[in-house]
Amino acid sequence: MKDYQREFLDFAIECQALRFGEFTLKSGRISPYFFNTGLFNTGGRLARLGRFYARAIRDSAIPFDMLFGPAYKGVPLACSAAMALAESGPDVPYAFNRKEVKKYGEGGVIIGAPLAGRVLIIDDVISAGTSVRESVEIIRTAGATPAGVAIAIDRQERGEGQLSAVQEVEHKLGLNVVSIATLETLLTYLQGKGDGSRTYVTAIDSYRHRYGT
Numbered sequence: 001m002k003d004y005q006r007e008f009l010d011f012a013i014e015c016q017a018l019r020f021g022e023f024t025l026k027s028g029r030i031s032p033y034f035f036n037t038g039l040f041n042t043g044g045r046l047a048r049l050g051r052f053y054a055r056a057i058r059d060s061a062i063p064f065d066m067l068f069g070p071a072y073k074g075v076p077l078a079c080s081a082a083m084a085l086a087e088s089g090p091d092v093p094y095a096f097n098r099k100e101v102k103k104y105g106e107g108g109v110i111i112g113a114p115l116a117g118r119v120l121i122i123d124d125v126i127s128a129g130t131s132v133r134e135s136v137e138i139i140r141t142a143g144a145t146p147a148g149v150a151i152a153i154d155r156q157e158r159g160e161g162q163l164s165a166v167q168e169v170e171h172k173l174g175l176n177v178v179s180i181a182t183l184e185t186l187l188t189y190l191q192g193k194g195d196g197s198r199t200y201v202t203a204i205d206s207y208r209h210r211y212g213t
Helices: 003-014 043-060 074-088 130-141 165-173 183-191 196-211
Strands: 018-024 030-035 066-069 094-102 108-112 118-122 145-154 177-182
Touching: 003 018, 003 043, 003 177, 003 183, 030 196, 043 074, 043 145, 043 177, 066 074, 066 130, 074 094, 074 118, 118 130, 130 145, 130 165, 145 165, 145 183, 165 177, 177 183, 183 196
Parallel strands: 066 094, 066 118, 118 145, 145 177
Antiparallel strands: 018 030, 094 108
């Protein structure tokens, strides 16, 4: 585990963006943990989150020319990641989309820089891959090229088949996916804690064996 991954998990738990218990997911699965980027809800928290994205993006070595955040959760994530990258370079353009076409003023569905070159998609997690597929369509329609996807946590659990949702995106869309942390990272983190966090390891490990890849 890299230092910034441990720091990210500490930070996510501190903000209660990462919580443990019993949570019903959209898939109907009962998960022993839940992650919600909406709780990075102050300027300071969002700025710090952007720096974690920037670290993961740099480590991935995925070549890209700009960032794209799918509406709605991806919008602040792309903005914060772009600002964090600019702190020590590179200073790259970013854009995000509207859910509906604006029919007045500048019009269109894209806000920010024009989509061009290699576009890295920034999102929170990949569950069914719907947001990524929609983003890829928007990017390709604009004449640009999807470069990959950066997410906060890879849950490493099965999607529609035997592959994980992330693996499905990588195989079906031909995109590399990078994450700040993974389920495996989370388990290693909890196993190394000297407090009550170890009590969650059994539940998460059981969930991984049932739904993981």
